Amino acid sequence: MKAIRRFTVRTVLPEPLRQLEELVLNLRWSWHHETLDLFRAVDPALWEAVHHDPVRLLGEVAPERLAQLAEDRRFLRRLQDTAEDLHEYLTAPRWYQSLSGAPSSIAYFSPEYGITAALPQYSGGLGILAGDHLKTASDLGVPIIAVGLLYRHGYFSQSLSPDGWQLERYPPIDPNGLPLTLLREADGTPVRVAIGLPPGGAGRGDGADDHGGARGPAEHGAGARELHAQVWLARVGRVPQLLLDSDVEDNDPAARDVTDRLYGGGGDHRLLQEMLLGIGGVRAIRAYCRITGHPAPEVFHTNEGHAGFLGVERIRELVSEQALTFDEALEATRAGTVFTTHTPVPAGIDRFPRELVARYFGGANEDPHVPAERVLALGAEDYPGGDRTVFNMAVMGMRLAQRVNGVSELHGEVSREMFGGLWGGFDTAEVPIGSITNGVHAGTWVAREVLDLAAREIPALMASGRGWEEVRDVPESEIWRIRGLLRERLVLDARRRLRESWRQRGASEAEMSWIDDALDPNVLTIGFARRVPSYKRLTLMMSDPDRLRRILLDPDRPVQIVIAGKAHPADEGGKRLIQEIVRFSDGEDVRHRIVFLPDYDMALGRLMVQGCDVWMNNPLRPLEACGTSGMKAALNGGLNLSIRDGWWDEWYDGQNGWAIPSADGLSSPDRRDELEAGALYELIEDHVSVTFYDRDSAGLPRRWLEMVKHTIATLGPKVLASRMLRDYVLDLYTPAAASEREMVADKYAGARALAGWKQRVAKAWPGVAVEHVETDGGESPQVGALLTVKAVVALGGLDPDDVAVEVAYGRVDDADALIDPSYLDLGGAEPAGDGRLRCTGEVPLGRSGAFGYGVRVVPSHPMLSTRAEMGLVALPPAPPGMTNGDLR
Template sequence: MEPLRQKLERLTQNLWWTWRPEVRSIFRDLDLELYQRAHRNPISVLRQIDTRQMENRAMEVDVPARIDRALRQLDEYLHPVTTWGLFHAGPLSTRPVAYFCAEFGIHESIPIYSGGLGILAGDHLKGASNLGVPLVGVGLLYHQGYTSQVLDGTFWQQDVLEPFDLKDLPLRPSLTPRGEPARVGVEMPGRTVWAQVLEACVGRVRLLLLDTRDPANSETDQALAARLYGGDQRMRIEQELMLGVGGARALRAVGITPSVFHLNEGHTAFAVLERARHRVQADGLDPWAALKEAAAATVFTTHTSVDAGHDRFPADLAEEHLRPLAEGLRLPVQDLMALGRVNPADHGSPFMPTVLALRQSSRANGVSALHGVVSRAMWTSLWPGRPEAQVPIGHITNGVHVSTWLATEMDQLFEARIGTNWLDGMVHPDLWTRIEGVDSAEIWEIKQVLKARLVRFIRGRVAATRAHQGLPPVDPPPLDPDALTIGFARRFVPYKRPDLLFTDPDRLAALVNHPTRPVNLIFAGRAHPADQTGKALIQKVNRLLEDPRFRNRIVFVENYNIHVGRNLYQGVDAWLNNPVRPLEACGTSGMKAVLNGALHISVLDGWWAEAFDGQNGFAIGSGESHADPEIQDRRDAEALFRVLEEEVVPCYYDRDPAGVPRAWVKRVKRSIRTLAWRFNSDRMVMDYVRHCYLPAAVAASCQMPPA
């Protein structure tokens, strides 16, 4: 009989467990304290737990039977009879999509992500896995991870490195077709940097990660990919070369010949040059024919509406680093530089990977309908003489991986009321009409359970933060479990306006401390380690929270990550988003909250501009913008207070004799019915397959010269 520990180890070797709460619960039940201390990582739990203790505890909580069931389910998942991809993405089966991204947010215990881009990438892989779409992820293994956010006694964000042990990740060396460990080299100025290729299984999808801790590298080059978004401009461009050029070479090294390159944000743009270089060197293609062929097979997704969010490398730095690729392509280096300049003839202007990706892709898209409009306006100069509406940048609105973010109680509700196989059909609108037949009291009761759990979680986090800051505990403990609870969590930058409600402290105090209709507000979020303005915003908000009027009603949760986010999305009553329109490209956090029965309160920006129907949430303002930013801020602040005071709060506290807010739950039902089918990763990946991957695969095959 296979030993218990060996079965558990088998269960941990595929990241399928990250979206299966019943599997994670096995490891949680073995040792709850260890599970929490190990960042909820089953592999780390197994490495640390005593075998005898584990076996004794396993019998107490019926673990053996649960393990056998989970292993059977995993085997069935990995060897399906049929999938959506089998019928709709068949041409990709022998030549899959290669999905390049600088970060992947799979689980909080794998800290190679910083925020929305990485979490979206993780959800994309999971969605492709569920659908059976042939796809392989390509990224870098940041062995020092990102950073943990710690607020000091002055509420200033400190960025603490927390290197993780690779033994805690289900990574294994990727092998060449000969069975040897794969290794790739990338030419940098004056040397070659080597990377070992490791891989993880994300369900049915492979994720290749390049690790620069190769013995042949100098100490400096071994640290090249140590940290996500660390270092100066030189390190940044070299990381991007390792990701794009090294990633494309890694695919070849392990025997994968992709039909399509999907470049997820500009950091990955160099992959398309490497694809063309290889064709020139290996197959003798004319350089421009190779570039044309590579572009035909490339899909590019841009994720930001903010100009500063796009890398700009000084001309001399970019030229120095592009020279090896130019030599491989047998082109003057200035020809490659021109591909990445807004004005190709301006030799002194910076090189922009986003511009390279836009020029060298057959299909480009923003991540919401409004973001598509904004992106066409941003980049219209790349297509001189073409009307803005005809700029070739479309949109595919983001979606979220439902199973990753959904509370178990909501899943059980959907299974009982929507159907046992609801996940398989969730992209069909008709399925969600069944939510209207669910008793409002049942939904309300579930939300109260989830909110009570959230309040316990937040109180513990706040107490721990104040303890290490040397501040006294909040007494009585913060947050009223019976109060309307609104969440706000995102990257702290000025355009997201985390301090908008604090522009009128007296009005805010009256709102949250109403004697019969109180409001809880939960804030969370980080600033980029180099962003002093964002850190100042965090400090400003936290200092305001020391006002006695706010201390029990408004909290800031330290170290926003996947784990914190999951708790927030599942437990809040409503989700708040108040960016400067139209700078929010999409904003997927609100989608996660909606799936868990929360209502979205937002400026008509990002995904909400195409989602709000007047009754499935709440809108801040009318979507019009003033030319003066200060006036716009004042308008939006007034609109936000009014929608809270006149719509949100009254609706939440209007109760029937049984204490159920019927009008509120009616909106929740409408929200789920109209939004759940659209804003999920299954629909998103399906859109990419239909509108990007298959057309690009066909176009690329047409570009190939005859044998």
């Protein structure tokens, strides 16, 4: 008989070992090697058998062994020391505690988190980045409260069919078998949060998996039902992580399935997940702060659009509890909200039919504090080129946040292009979307051997994060020795995974004998591991199979490639790409040189970024937002071989790896792939492999190791998540907290004033105009002269302080468009009659050549984050043959 429910029975530890449970329940162990050493000492063989999962370890260790450990004074001393170290880590002041003006608390919302393979609540880069964000916050003492969902089946486990087709399994996850505890009230009752669901409805909207059922937005109205969720608490070092779980008795079967799997189901199902994450997540935070006394968040950080409804819930709170209007609550909410976009691909953004969102937020379930039409307006693509039929989660996230950023400089540029319609009156360069380039958590991704070498050779680096240039003085023989150890570790684990995969595919032991010699610990090893959407071009390396075969089998400079990746279960095209790679790598002539390892997860990713000599990345530029796996490889002494996209476009310097030339602009995708594949082959044949195999009399590849040292010395301080999080704290969180405080002071006087001012300006703006512009600078101005610009503007009933009259000036192109213009406020304002204003200013002529200028009027208020915030601008009438766009 098959069990109808799986659950975990936890071990009762002997009293002397009770601190083991405290260590297990704080996920700091996932990046703290001394704690992992302690767990290994409990039972070394079992530790390997449970794949380094301490919860499983304590659940399966023999009672006799626990009794022995309870009497082992040496082990008990180690246990005490480790527990005391954790306590000091959790309580001692850190970097953040030295700051002034920083927020008392930050709420961080993400649909997925990659903390450890033992907590499978992630699918790819977004989750891994979120996990690194939390770990780094813990290390720096940043008071973040994280919010997510607990998926009972995670993402999926991947295997291969005999013919190489991706197969998915969704193994059940028992929260009691994870390092989690239920959030409980003071009386021990589990905390429940609920969101309202309208009566009736048609279910998940994903075809064959339709279950009927759950609906709902903010507060439940008359006749409405509710979606309930319990809250699991994970401790990520100093950071509490709240995970909402709808699998509770209060829900009907359809509602229980809302948190069944990550990115599963169709429109209804996904919308319910995102409503629970955003609306329910805010309510979970309120409960957590009430129970624990944790300071309420001043700043809310939305990690991608999936959690955007948190802003709707915060507006509802302010309207219902503080008697603000919707617009006033919107301003208060925006001030303290940060939104990070992670995709340069429109298809990667969640967009729902407007009718679907209206059904969930309107009708019998409509909350009077958040009218459905106002909610719909937040996600409307009501700009030129937008789709009026959809509700865009990223657009809503940006409208609900005063500060928006991409995750690399190039991604910031792409995002300004993608979302510029929200600020339609302004040039792309002025769209208020900045960038903070991602980073990676060294404790998670850097091999212990590398950390130990750094501790021995550069102690200041480990103690204070300074001294990166001293990497150049580390003995090359030591670096090469460690690189060999890490490469061998990858090879041995790859053989184990290959054997398991071929066994699952139905191979006999006799058919797997070749695996004993698959890969070679002494051969140049290239890694490629990522999700498998088409733009990441998994199969670009196979554009010319014969040439790839020659590269792999070169008798003097052989190359081996280790590949891993998952396609979304609904992505048939991605699955075909995997099958193509698998079929090639199954070939008897090359299977010892190129392998595909299924079930890519954090554990495999760590082995690959540590063990590969070269990290390869060949997306369609500029569709890779950041691509942090190459950062992890660099910290481990690997070199990058990549298209200049994401972070690599920003930090490639010609000495830290190789840049694959990108054939941007070609209209033929096949021709572009052909050219870029040819460049990839040439780089591997004539540069990468030549440098790797060029050895001196001591057997060392001197030039290669010079590049490795240069890579670590120059990229090390840039690619760390500690640099990234400091940027978030100083550039986004702290200014957001200041804006939030300005809004809420004196019973939200700031929010009320700004909302009223914006309404008045927006109403009057059609009457604002630049009526006349003239200059006085002579017929032939020279460099160093000043050009006097005079403008008369109509204020449309506004006060002079409500606007700024600006002159934009600088170089112009052949079409007279300004190139990277500078801006100057025209002062000397004086009334010109009939509600008009005359302004005068002097423009410096700092360079020779083609020069131009334009004049505009923009709203001006001290509480605006930028002058582009409202998307309003008034320009002079366009001369014949030109448009106002030419004048900007």
